[in-house]
Amino acid sequence: MTALIDSPDLPELPEDDADRVVPSSGRTERAAAHVPDEPSPPMGRGRLGFFVAAWVVMVLVSLALVLYALEPLFVEQTQDQLLASYRTTISNASNEANGLPGVSVPTKAPELGAPVAIVEIGALHLRQVVVEGSTSSQTQKGPGHVVGTAGPGQPGNSAVMGRRSMFGGPFDGLSHLTIGDEMPSGMPRVAIAGGLGTFSALLGIGGGTIAIMVMTLHGRSIHRAIATASGIGTLIAVPSAIGFAIIGLRETALPWGSLGYVNVPAALAIASMSVLTAPLGVAAAHSLQPALLKRIFGVYLVFIAVLMFKNALKM
Numbered sequence: 001m002t003a004l005i006d007s008p009d010l011p012e013l014p015e016d017d018a019d020r021v022v023p024s025s026g027r028t029e030r031a032a033a034h035v036p037d038e039p040s041p042p043m044g045r046g047r048l049g050f051f052v053a054a055w056v057v058m059v060l061v062s063l064a065l066v067l068y069a070l071e072p073l074f075v076e077q078t079q080d081q082l083l084a085s086y087r088t089t090i091s092n093a094s095n096e097a098n099g100l101p102g103v104s105v106p107t108k109a110p111e112l113g114a115p116v117a118i119v120e121i122g123a124l125h126l127r128q129v130v131v132e133g134s135t136s137s138q139t140q141k142g143p144g145h146v147v148g149t150a151g152p153g154q155p156g157n158s159a160v161m162g163r164r165s166m167f168g169g170p171f172d173g174l175s176h177l178t179i180g181d182e183m184p185s186g187m188p189r190v191a192i193a194g195g196l197g198t199f200s201a202l203l204g205i206g207g208g209t210i211a212i213m214v215m216t217l218h219g220r221s222i223h224r225a226i227a228t229a230s231g232i233g234t235l236i237a238v239p240s241a242i243g244f245a246i247i248g249l250r251e252t253a254l255p256w257g258s259l260g261y262v263n264v265p266a267a268l269a270i271a272s273m274s275v276l277t278a279p280l281g282v283a284a285a286h287s288l289q290p291a292l293l294k295r296i297f298g299v300y301l302v303f304i305a306v307l308m309f310k311n312a313l314k315m
Helices: 025-033 045-097 187-203 208-217 222-247 264-287 290-314
Strands: 115-121 126-132
Touching (some): 045 126
């Protein structure tokens, strides 16, 4: 007995695919395993720029560590060696000078890089051995004596060069030096005080600006100089105002409320506002660091100088 099974019609394969051999599933998986990976896309410009910038930053940081952290240690060691060598040289020179009477020892010019002196600046707590020569290789060891100038301690002008940065930067603090540690006394003080009053009255200023510069140049702190200059300004302003009032009594073409060349309403308005705002300025000045306060004062001087020069050109 034969059973007939009705199966759905199978789609006919195209003629091109009729002769194609379809591999089994196992063979297909093994064949797929041997397919090579696609190549990775090339590095983009943004990613490449990031790596280049990171490399540059690492190089700069490493260079800064070497120049500003490690080099000062090497320079300090070199200075110790130079100091020991200089002491030996001085001792030998002293022994030669105290040798047999009548026997002169010929002097020799120091070799480049040899220690020739010791420079000390008490205000900067600086003590450095000076070497002969002022080229880059010599100043790496310490301050260098300029060849051709008088020797240190000898008659004439002796020139010494040193670095302000890198390799220890022994002369980094030279900008903090002042003319002197004490204010002038005697006739120099009288001359400064007289000139300060005359110049301040001539320009119509209180004298504080000039007094601050004089005191800071002689070792006074900027805060102390400003406080002292405030009192000096009052002492100079009152006699100056009286003098301008007397001189201008005969002038007629003056604004209302003028007493000579002094306008009383304007003077009262400025004085009253100054009394109210002066404590704020004092508090602000004492809250600032000395270095920042000096910069602000310097900017003020530059601004006033530019303004006066501009007004002079219009005349």
